[in-house]
Amino acid sequence: MDLSLGQLGMASLWLAFALAIYAIFAGVMGALKRDARLQTSARFAAVAVFLALTTAIGIMETALLSNDFSVKYVAEHSRLASPTWVKVVTLWSALEGSVLFWGWLLTGYTALLAITAPNNVLRPWALSIMQMVQLFFISVVTFIANPFIVMAVPPLDGPGANPLLQNHWMMAVHPVLLYLGYVGLTVPFSYAMAALITRRPGIEWMTQTRTWTLVGWGFLSAGIIAGGWWSYEVLGWGGYWAWDPVENVSFMPWLTATAFIHSVQVQERRRMLKSWNVMLIVLTFSLSILGTFLIRSGVVSSVHAFGDGPVGPFFLGFFILVALSAFGLVAWRWDQVRDNAELDAAISREGSYLAGNVLFLAMAFAVLLGTLFPLIVEAISGNKVTVGAPFFNQVSIPIWLLIFLLMGIGPLLPWRKAEEQSLKKNLLFLLMGALLSAGLAFILGIHRVYPLLTFALAGFNLVSLGLLIGGAVVPRARLSGRNVLLVFKQYAFESKRRFGSMIVHFGVIVIALGVMASSAYRVDQQMRIDYGSSAQFQGYELKAVGPYTYPELSILQSGTLTEQDVSHISIGAKVEVWRGSKLLKVLNPRINRFLGRPEQPVPTPSVLYTPWHDIYLNISGELNADSTSVTLRVVQSPLVTWIWLGGLIVVLGTAYALSPSRRRLRETHELRGSAQA
Amino acid sequence: MKRFIGIVVIIAALAGLFVFGLIRGRPDRDITSNLLNKPVPNFDLPLHERYWAEYGETLDLASYQGKPRIINFWASWCGPCYQEAPELQAAWQELHDDVLIIGVQTQDKGKKQQGTDFIDQFGLSFPNVIDDDSRTSVAYGLFGVPETFFVKADGTLAYKHVGPVSAAFIKEKIAEVF
Known part of the structure; x- marks a missing residue:
């Protein structure tokens, strides 16, 4: 008897399931x-x-690449004519496949941990917790949402992946980054649990998982930014963040994780905030499960919910189990995690970290409340509510500005207690930076309160970074009499963690400016342009040359095209963007119709990226291959590119902080050397 | 132990909420209103410019007494509103002799231009007014946007719907309640 791919897949899932139980x-x-x-x-x-x-x-x-439509998942989500990369990423384009993929990444991390983690009291428990989490994912994919179910009568072709997802290559990247983030943060969670179980709530569990935490955080940040870019390039309204539940649930664990990576430093240095740190990592992990539940169960209605399925109750059960046992464990071990040390002074490094923590948590709570509010109201009164972007913006902008303020002051404050004199001097510099950049912004025509504040705080933070680097480099240069640049190079090389964090903070400044400018000063217009003529827009000339089609118009009209030849048909417009007498770019805003799912045409914007403002064109209204004009939504978003650039800087900074420092390498060498001797 | 009870209570409350959400299933959009079978609050609001030629600069709801009216509240930031706008326009093209559809841009203070863009994007030809200070939305007990009110010829509320509507749904409801 021939074994089908479906049966083989099923068998490997069962094997994984049995092994996972044994491992626990x-x-x-x-x-x-x-x-x-x-x-x-x-x-x-x-x-x-x-x-x-x-x-x-x-x-x-x-199965996906060989178009084996006897496997139900392939039959429902793949298509013969799809390009190869789409077939590959179809693995995570729908519910069953994405749970399988998440579970696989988790087992990968667990295996890596099992091989590389240092042998100590925490390791067996931490591994067991990881394995319990992975057992959950394996069970879901084996019993509830099995992608390997075999079709009795395989269809000849399938409809293909969700058009919104296969319309952009970002789909190959964004979910992977997000999952790597979630999975990475499972490691510190498991170690925290192990520390509670073994009654060792000291700093061991954090120092051992520092790399994992930063890796997880870096991936999660990258995933969220990539998601924003995907919305910008695909959803067609020229924005990147709409406070939709899908977005909110990825944002909440990021907020608590960010609070966590800051407050662990307080515990490392001052042996404080033990219970905070444990609570924060439990919260981060619980929120990532809660988010998955909210999205996959359809409990909150989202504008773009991808893939409802039968998994809702199981994720809910798992969330309750995780929250009860983890918080229960914290309560049980409360005597050990309770803080003994007290804050010496509010104005100190630890004081600022604590304040930042409170703000991050407040933000996470506001986002959670806004996301759940419709459900709460309905449960109590039976009425339906929607909570819109205005609520989230009103609540979050002031909190963000306060966080931005703390980001500038905090790193300049010494641990324990700040000396008044140096504090005053630093504050003077910071305020000067803030005033200078606010003044500059005012001259440039920015007269609204929040944007001005953002600008001021950006200057404030830049000065703060300058003071930090100067404070580290100048005295050393003076003492050693060497060139400042050389000393700086050495400092950046030797204090990678500290310098990496400065790079990350610099990236945050860039993102903040991008978000502020693109949301406050965006120009959004609707215009109809006849083919052959042009229209003026913000100093640019938009010239509609004629129709754009894929495949070429002659092929489309010849009628010889069969469904197997192409995955989609595009109809749009060729629009030249001119500035003065210079042709900058030809944009092709269009509507893609994927032949497997013709009922869902996808508007596909086309963007001219520039450092100062993007020109974003999207088709609006009816458009045919023989139309004589095109109606466009034209958006100009200032500095929107800075958000993606800032995201890249944040990721690079995180990577820099993680790269092995020379000092650490030397230590390892010495250790090895002495071991050999 | 006390601490543990607190945690259990919070998690149980959350769990209860989510179980409710699961049992409820897909959000069902029929909800009651205190205004049901009572006269709806009147409004006299400024119209977007493109309707001035046909309806004048403001639209007084009471002056259409004797005709069934459908009042749709929307905002330019609201995703589902973009989804339902072409459906409303389709319903209007078919039904404009029998009912008056009135769009109300609300909870959108100072965003008149965005409202105009919204109307232009879908070529909405039924009258749309601006409720800039959102007073009318308060008077109608609005929870969010979009919401759609079906008002009978005598000015009483026959039915209220939360969430986006489709052209087919509007026709069905008209047959049912008017």
């Missing part, structure tokens, strides 16, 4: 009995689970 059993028993052999067995099992799921992923990709 061996891990927990090994930890309880301190049996090294059982612990080792659990570690090997972790690798085996990863291999089993890797097989499942390989089988699914084979």
Whole structure:
């Protein structure tokens, strides 16, 4: 009998499931009995689970690429004529596949942890917690949302992936980044749980997972920014963030994770905020599960909810289990995590971190409340409500500005207690920076309160970064008598963590300016242009040359095109963007119709990216291949590119902080050397 | 122990809420209003310029007494409103002899231009007024946007709908309630 891919995939899922159960059993028993052999067995099992799921992923990709429509997932979400890259990423374009993919990444991290984590008391418990989380994902994908179900009568072709998703290559990137973020933050969560179980709530669990935490945070940040860019390029309204539940739920764990990576430093330095840190990481992990539940269950209505499915109750159950057992464990071990040390002074590094923490949490709470409010009101009164962007903007802008303010002051404050004199001097510089940039912004024509404040705080923060670097470099240069640039290079090279954080903060300044300018000063117009003529827009000339089609018009009109030849048909307009007598770019805003899902045409904007403002064209209204004019939505968003650029800087800064520093390398060498001797 | 009880209570409350959400299933959009079968509040609001030629500079709801009216509240920032606008226009093209559809741009203070863009984007030919200070939306007990009120010829509220409507749905409801 021939085995079908579906059956093979099913078998590998079952194998992963059985191995995962064994891994938990061996891990927990090994930890309880301190049996090294059982612990080792659990570690090997972790690798085996990863291999089993890797097989499942390989089988699914084979089925997708070989168009095996006997597998239900392929039949429902893939299409013969789709390009290869679309077939590859179809793996995570719908519910079943994305849960499988998430689970696979999780088993990958677990296996890596099992191989690389230093051997200590925390490791067996942390691995077991990771394995419990991965068992949940494997169970969901095996029993509830199985992608390998075999079709009794396979169709000849399928409809293809969701048009909104296959319309942009970003779809290959954004979900992967987001999942890597969520999964990365599972590691510190597991170590925190292990620390509570073994009654070691000191700093071990944090220092050991620092890399994982930063990696997770970096991926989550990159994923959110990439999601914004995807909306900008695909959704056609010229914006990137709409406070839709889908967006909010990725934002909440990011907020708590950001609070976490700041407050762990307080515990490292001052042995304070133990309970805070544990609570923050539990909250981060719980919120990532809660978010998945909210999106996948359809409990809150979202404008763009991708893939409802039967998994809602299971994610809810898992959320309750996680929240109850994790917070329960914190409560049970409260005596150990309670803080002994007290804040020496409010105006100190730890004081500013604590204040920042409160603000991040307040923001997370506001976002959660806004997202759940419709559901709460309906449960109590039976009435339906929608909470719109105005609520979120009103609440979050002041909080953001306060965070922005703290970001400038905090790193300049010393631990414990600030000396009044140096504080005053620094504040003077900071205020001068703020006034200078606000004045500059005012001259440039920015007269509204929030944008002016943002500008002022950007200057404030730039000065702060300058003071930080100057304060580290100048005294050293003076002492050693060497060139300042050389000393700076050495400083950046040796204090990678500190310098990396400065790069990240610089990226945040860039993003803040981009968000402020693009939301406050965007110009959004509707215009009809006859082919052959042109229209003026903000100093540009938009010249509608004629229709744009894919495939070419002659092929479209010849009628010889069969459904197998192309994945989609585009109809749009060729619009030249001129500034003065210079042709800048030919834009092709268009409407794509994917042949597998013709009922859902996708407007596809076309953008001229410039450093100062984008020109964004989207088709609005009816358009045919033989139309003689085109109606466009024309958006000019100032500085919107800065958001993507700032996102890149944040990610690079995180990577820089993580790159092995020379000092650490030397230490490892010395350790190895002494071990060999 | 006390601390644990607090945690349990919070999680149980959240869980209860979500279980409710799951049992309720897909949000069903029929909700009651205190105004049901009572006269709806009158309004006399400025119209967007493009309707001036046909309806004058303001639109007084009471002056259309004797004709069934459908009042649709929307805002330029509201995603579902973009979804339903072409549906409303389609319904209007078919039904304009029998009912008057009135769009009300609300909860959108100072965003008249965005409202004009919204109207132009969909070529809405039924009259749209501006409720700049959102007083009318308060008078109608609006929870959010979009919401659609079906007002009978005698000026009483027959039915209220929350969330986007479709042309087919409007026709169905008209047959049912008017």
